[in-house]
Amino acid sequence: MARIILYTGKGGVGKTSIAAATAVGLANSGIPTLIISTDPAHSLGDALNVEIGPRVKTIFKNLDAQEVSVVEAISSHWGELKVYLAALFQSQGLDPVSAEEIATLPGFDEASHLLYLNDHLKSNKYDVIIMDSAPTGEALKLLSFPEAMSWYMEKVFPIGRTTAKIVRPFVKPIIGMPIPDDTVFASMDSLYKNLRKVREVMTDDSITSIRLVCNPDRMSFNETKRAYTYLLLYGYPVDALIVNKIFTEDVGNFFFKWKENQKEIIKEIDQSFPEIKVMKVYLSNEEPIGKEYLGSLSEKIYGGSNPMDVFFRGKPIDYYRKADRYYVKVKLPFAKKEFINLYNRGGELVIEVENWRRVFYLPQSLSDKTPGNAEFINGYLNIELV
Known part of the structure; x- marks a missing residue:
């Protein structure tokens, strides 16, 4: 089973750079690595300085990358269900284009990301999968979706399936509305089983680590504390925090007050997260772009430690x-x-x-x-x- 490391944090803290640097560092050390971007505003290709699409692309030896496309994922994993929903909305008077658009229900995007992850785990092609997740709120939606769907599948789905079988022969000719057939229910059932499997893997601290990225400012710090709490509520293993964009001592007088504020917040961070590993990354005068820079950044982040190590284990x-x-x-x-x-x-x-x-x-x-x-x-x- 591949090791999974997911990075998330407030928008703009540099989590894509940290995730990309980790992937490049692991690939440079000879480890077959895949990095996936699940952030709708994909910037992974910018960091790697190559164009990446929804299909897996080899960047260089031992490193593949993918920017997940919700549209393509729905076609691959939700075919029967979307066809049924589009037909249902058209039967209610919507034009085909609008029906197709609305048939992409809330939660489809979160599920599609996890289904891609499940496909890669089954392939056994990689030793480690790095996930450049969306900012905190979207990442939490992604990680909470499998459990939310579990409730629906356990409580509502069996009733809906039984009812459809009973009423389908009688109701459809009268109301002119499509009633879901067994292929739709089979699609839902398969989806549920795959998502449940992914959740089991994502909550196993011997396989998965979630790492938070923040900047040493008050807003970022506060959001990181909330994210940490919510992740533990859902049982996800957080093993590290990367504090990014720290001012060096020679930044000059203009940034003196900011630098002093950063020192105070970093002190609070160390006190607030005594169990998990806290790593610190200083602000560079270069853009974090390209293989060479990202490889160097990986060394600065992890020092002599292996990014694939589990830095903390504890039962939330x-x-x-x-x-x-x-x-x-x-x-x-x-x-x-x-x-x-x-x-x-x-x-x-x-x-x-x-x-x-x-x-x-x-x-x-x-x-x-x-x-x-x-x-x-x-x-x-x-x-x-x-």
């Missing part, structure tokens, strides 16, 4: 027993108690942290338990299951 979510009681412990290091909401929905444990919600599917041994008392102490949410 843990189930345990104490005396005769069962508990779930969720690590939420920068969450605020007043913005945490916890409730039981039809036997499912639901945790909300500000704008993000996760539905927990409890292990089989605890499936008959429901959330009882909860405490939020030192960045950990401890929930008693009764």
Whole structure:
């Protein structure tokens, strides 16, 4: 199984440069490497100084690259479903062009990125896959999509499939509306299984590492703390933080105050992330473009360490027993108690942290338990299951 390393961060922090440098450094050391851009505003080709499209392209020995195209992914992975949706919208009076456009439902783009990843994992062609993800918010949507779809497939999909089989012979001739046939449901079922497989891989800290990239400024730092918390809520393994674009000592008097502010924030970063590896990258007077520069940048980022190493392992979510009681412990290091909401929905444990919600599917041994008392102490949410 290939190693997966995903980079994300606030827009403009330089995550594409960091991801590209990592890929170039690994390829230079003889490791078969693929780098994928899932950012809609692709800039990976700019960093590598080559034109990259939706098909995998060899950049140089041991390095392939791809800029994911949602349009092409839908054609490859969602064919039957999109055909059905387009026909459905046309039956309601939409013109073919509009129907085709609307048939690309919300979530298709996130799923398409993960399906490409699944294809590459199955190929066993690469030792490591680097993902240059979209900025934080879009990356979180990408990573939360498989679980959101799990809820739909477990709760709604079986009902829809059964109902369609019953009403299809009677309703379609009367209402003139296409009823999904078995190929549509098979497409959905296959999609679900593939996404579930990808989530299993992406939450396995022996395979996947998510690395945050930030700049030493207050807005970037605050967003990084939120991103770290939300990633842990969804059970994703974060092993490192790269602080990028740090001023050197010789930047001059004009930047003196900015440099002093950066020092204060870097100190806070070191104190706030004591477990994961924090790497620091200084601002260069050159553009981060091309194989030679990116190879040099990789050495500056990682020093003597191997980018494929797992820099930290820890359980963001843990189930345990104490005396005769069962508990779930969720690590939420920068969450605020007043913005945490916890409730039981039809036997499912639901945790909300500000704008993000996760539905927990409890292990089989605890499936008959429901959330009882909860405490939020030192960045950990401890929930008693009764």
